[in-house]
Amino acid sequence: MTNLDPRSMIAMAGFMSAVMAVVMLFMRRHYPPSIRGVGAWAVAPLLWLVSTALFGARGFVPAWLSLVVANQLLVLGSLIYYMGTRHFLGHAFDWRFWGWVMAGSTAVFVVLTYAYPSYSMRVGFFAVLMGSIYAAQLRFMLQHGDRSFPVRLVEVVLAAHTLILAVRLISLVIGKGGSDLMEPSLFQSLYIGAYVLMVLMLSIGAVLMATDRLRTELEHLATHDSLTNTLNRRALLECCEDELERARRYGQGPAIMMVDLDNFKAVNDTRGHQHGDAVLVHFAERTRQALRRADRLGRYGGEEFLVLLPGSDSGAAQVVAERIHAALATGHALDCEVSIGLTSWTGPHETLDAMLARADAALYRAKHEGRNRTVVE
Numbered sequence: 143m144t145n146l147d148p149r150s151m152i153a154m155a156g157f158m159s160a161v162m163a164v165v166m167l168f169m170r171r172h173y174p175p176s177i178r179g180v181g182a183w184a185v186a187p188l189l190w191l192v193s194t195a196l197f198g199a200r201g202f203v204p205a206w207l208s209l210v211v212a213n214q215l216l217v218l219g220s221l222i223y224y225m226g227t228r229h230f231l232g233h234a235f236d237w238r239f240w241g242w243v244m245a246g247s248t249a250v251f252v253v254l255t256y257a258y259p260s261y262s263m264r265v266g267f268f269a270v271l272m273g274s275i276y277a278a279q280l281r282f283m284l285q286h287g288d289r290s291f292p293v294r295l296v297e298v299v300l301a302a303h304t305l306i307l308a309v310r311l312i313s314l315v316i317g318k319g320g321s322d323l324m325e326p327s328l329f330q331s332l333y334i335g336a337y338v339l340m341v342l343m344l345s346i347g348a349v350l351m352a353t354d355r356l357r358t359e360l361e362h363l364a365t366h367d368s369l370t371n372t373l374n375r376r377a378l379l380e381c382c383e384d385e386l387e388r389a390r391r392y393g394q395g396p397a398i399m400m401v402d403l404d405n406f407k408a409v410n411d412t413r414g415h416q417h418g419d420a421v422l423v424h425f426a427e428r429t430r431q432a433l434r435r436a437d438r439l440g441r442y443g444g445e446e447f448l449v450l451l452p453g454s455d456s457g458a459a460q461v462v463a464e465r466i467h468a469a470l471a472t473g474h475a476l477d478c479e480v481s482i483g484l485t486s487w488t489g490p491h492e493t494l495d496a497m498l499a500r501a502d503a504a505l506y507r508a509k510h511e512g513r514n515r516t517v518v519e
Contacts, residue, residue, distance in 0.1 A: 151331065155338040156194035162345030163187040169352055177355050182226030183348040189219030190341055210251045213268055217247060220272060223344060224279045227296070230351060231286050247271055262314045269314075273307040276300045292350035299343040306336045367441040369419055370426035378440030378448055382494050385452050386487070395487020397459035399449040400501040401429070401466070404479040404513040406445040424476035432465035448501075456486045456518055463516040481508035482516040 166184035173180055196203065196212035221244070225235040247267075254264040280300040287293040310333060365377035373381065382398065389395030403409075403425060410418040422445065429439055429447070438450040449466075451459050463482045470477050483505025485497055504519035511517065 151334040152198045159187040159191035179226035179230030186219045186223035269307040269311040276304045296347035373440030397451040397454040397486040400483040400505040401447045403445040428469040432469045479514040
């Protein structure tokens with residue numbers, strides 16, 4: 143390790159940054175815009191790449207480039223990465239505060255480079271500054287991130303590098319921090335090596351977070367109706383089959399409601415399909431509010447919906463049906479009337495086809511008897 147050239151390790155960090163920037167830019171171009179933050183994650187390694195190039199050119203370019211600008215690009219890249227993380231998790235980034243931090247830190251680096259040149263003070267200030275940024279992002283992710291592996295990976299990398307910066311700060315205090323970044327010492331090699339690993343792992347963490355979000359969105363699209371955001375027919379029938387299997391094991395089955403919007407064709411014909419779509423969305427939102435957490439609502443076809451009520455007998459299901467009728471009669475401009483056909487589980491011999499047939503027959507009776515009512519079969 144002592145024979146490793148710091149410039150070579152810095153060049154390696156630049157190479158890692160370049161590779162990950164290309165990967166993130168490709169993702170930014172091809173991933174859906176609903177996955178926010180990918181653009182910032184792509185910019186961050188580009189800034190780190192320029193920073194490492196300036197660090198590696200120390201002694202060949204002016205100090206304001208290799209010391210002031212190089213350090214500030216590293217800081218800015220970390221802030222941009224933090225911004226991407228906040229956007230990814232649905233939060234804004236306060237550039238007013240961090241902009242002042244950037245301006246103040248630039249002034250400090252200028253002073254410690256020209257007015258009071260000091261390697262140890264410059265490195266110490268950099269360690270405190272970067273540690274603060276990492277700590278802010280780590281705190282944010284612990285508060286707002288989920289427990290998925292990609293999020294935990296980034297959290298571990300941030301915590302580990304914050305610890306490394308703290309050790310580096312302690313080494314400066316006890317006079318073991320070295321006298322120049324380019325000195326070929328074991329300590330400097332370890333520190334630069336940790337930076338190379340941090341650049342790689344943070345970028346990999348961003349790629350994994352974005353990919354995990356894409357997988358979640360694709361799964362959602364595959365199982366949900368794009369207009370009403372309810373389950374689609376295939377996913378809903380799978381839920382029904384699962385619930386019937388559970389009922390055979392535990393002896394307590396579900397109820398099923400077939401719900402149809404009354405006179406919906408007339409709404410489309412007189413008000414237009416766009417208004418009809420708005421009515422469907424409003425119906426789905428109001429109906430979800432009337433259901434329990436375990437209940438499932440899905441679009442069965444057109445203006446017909448299916449409600450699965452796990453562990454509910456006919457009486458409990460009728461109470462839910464009354465709540466749906468009440469939720470759609472509040473006077474909202476998009477309120478509608480619905481007919482409901484209801485049936486419940488009859489025993490271990492029950493099949494989904496039989497329950498659907500009874501619910502459909504009950505719905506037909508509700509329509510025949512005057513609509514805007516619930517009929518139990």
